[in-house]
Amino acid sequence: MGLDPLFNNGVHLAEVVIVLIRVFVAFAVLMVAVMLMIWFERKVISDMQNRIGPNRAGPWGLLQSLADGIKLFFKEDLVPEKSDRFVFKLAPYLSTIPAFLIFAIVPVGGSVTIASHTFELQVADPPMGVLFLLAMSSVSVYGLMLAGWASGSKYPLVGSVRASAQMVSYEAAVSLSIAAVVLVSIVSGTHYSTLSTNGIIVSQAASVFKWNIFRTGVVPFVIFMIAITAELNRPPFDLVEAEQELVGGFHTEYSSIRFALFFLAEFMNTITMSAVAVTLFLGGPSGPGFHFLPWLWPILWFSGKTLVFLFCYVWVRAALPRLRYDQLMDLGWKWLIPISLGWLLVLGALVATPSIKDALLWSLAIVVGCGIVGLLLSRAFKVGKERARHVESLGEELVTPEIGRLDVDSLDLAGGRIMELPGFSGGPYRRGRSQGEEESSVLVKGPVGVGPLVGITASGVPASEIVEMREAENRVKKVRKKDEDKSGED
Structure with a gap:
């Protein structure tokens, strides 16, 4: 009851009904938004990859997410024999409920009046809203950790350990960037900051240049977006579910509705944290309005x-x-943590000296921003050179004991065609895996009756297979030497 200020001066039936309606509407809006987000992500990625995407269920495939949800609901709900049944069933709810509580x-939107009752378009506005946000985002870590631990399997356990380490590591950067927002969100007419989400929006409502993305010098916003992407386990930080290494990650053993909950x-969480970023840094629902339907424009903004x-989340997933x-x-x-901590200290010193705050803040922001961009570019070039040297070290040819030498340059690693080796037809093969894809499009066929061949992946050959190739090359050399010795004796 302490979450909602409606209870401060007593409880009336009309106010309770309004709160219940707000809860129901917020939950329904979030569910519909999730369905549309899944469809939006699949369509955008398919367009970026020159595909059509879902287009069968409903107009433009809009009902595909609903069809998938119904399918999962009627799937068999399996619980592993060696799992902790209670914790195994509890974990999905520990991940889902905090996401809705943060959205609450x-x-x-702005203020709305219904039956002489005026209220804001949010379920609750607790005075300690920012702390509530951090607490709920931390609780969701337990859902992932308990899911892996209770499954009784190695792959989910490794995925859950990764999840806990990753989310704890980036939670510090998120907290420091939010602290910078709280530092500049001064209540009007006072010298005190506010922890209320609605109060943070009010402090940004004067103009676009009062948005916290500008008042904090952009750097906390950039750090927040990178850190929250890692905390959400979104690509390129989705190592918790790395299918090449962990099958499905922490939810490998889940099926049916419990998998759907994850x-x-x-x-x-993706939608909620996008809304939180808008609230903290971009003024929330504030924006230019018009005289007709004044309640609608804040919602649209x-x-x-x-x-x-x-869209940025989807774009990053498709590109990186x-x-x-x-x-x-x-x-x-x-x-992230050193930069965010140092920026918070500098920002605190500048807030204490408002006469020179703006000039120094922007000068420092430009210098630090250029430095960060330079470091990222230098890191990218360094990684590119390391990969180039790695590819060169693999040599220009690969050797397998069954088929002899393969010229790497002659293989079409991305063309999606089946490589027919001269003199061979049919036979067993093994699919390679490429980064970002479930299966590589490259297949290498070999002779009938011979064991599986080495899979050539578009992202490079794994180290274990390189070792096997070197050993195979040595065996081939020994066989050739024996043949030469025999021919010399003859």
């Missing part, structure tokens, strides 16, 4: 800003490859 404190929680963030785990940890502990 986000203002999605899937639902992922997209709910809020929805438009949130949609931009959602997954990072290695050591790169993920280095980015969090060596870059």
Whole structure:
């Protein structure tokens, strides 16, 4: 009851009904938004990959998400024999419920009056809303950790350990960037900051240049977006569900509606954190309004800003490859946390001296921004050179004991065609896997009756297979030497 200020001066039946209606409407809006987000992501990625995407269920495939949900609902709900049954069943709800609770404190519009009762378009506006946000985002970690631990399987356990380490690492950067927002969100007429989400929006309502993205110098916003993407396990930080390594990650053993709850929680968190970013940095529902339908324009502005963030998430997923785990940890502990902590200290000093705050803040923001861009570019060039040297070190040819030598340059690694080796037809093969795809489009066929051949992947040959190739090459050399010795004796 302490979450909603309606209870401060007593409880009336009409106010309770309004609160219940707001809860129901917020939940329904979030569910519909999740369905549309799933469809939107699949259509955008398919367009970027020159595909059609879902187009059968409903107009333009809009009902595909509903069809998938109904299908999952009627699937068999399996519980592993060696699992902790209670914790196994509880974990999906620990991931889903916090996402809705965070959305409940986000203002999605302006003030609305119904039956002489005026209220904001948000379920609740607790005075400690920012702390509630951080608490709920931390609780969702337990859902992933308990899901992997209770499954009684190695792959989910490794995925859950990754999830906990990743989310704890990036939670610090998220907290420091939000602290910068709280630092500049001064209540009008006072010298005190506010932790209320509605109060943060009010402090940005004067003009576009009062938005916190500008008042904090852009850097906290950039850090928040990178860190929250990692905390949401979205690509390129989705190592928790790395299918090449962990099958399905922490939810490998889940099926039916419990798997759907994890899937639902992922997209709910994506929408919720996009809405939180709009609230904290981009003025929330504030924007130019018009005289007709004044209550509608704040909702449209809020929805438009949130949609931009959602498109960016989809764009990043389609464009960037997954990072290695050591790169993920280095980015969090060596870059984001030190930069966000240093920026918070500088921002605190500048807030204490308002006469020179704006000039110094923007000068420092430009310098730091250029430095960050330069570091990222240098890192990208360094990674590119390392990969080039790695490819060169593999040599210009690969060797397998069954088929002899393969010229790497002659293989079509991305063309999607089956490589027919000269003199062979049919036979067993093994599919390779490429980064970002379930299966590689490259197949290598070999002779009938011979064991599986080495799969050639579009992203490079794994180290274990390189070792096998070197050993095979040595065996081939020995066989050839024996043949030469025999021919010499003859």
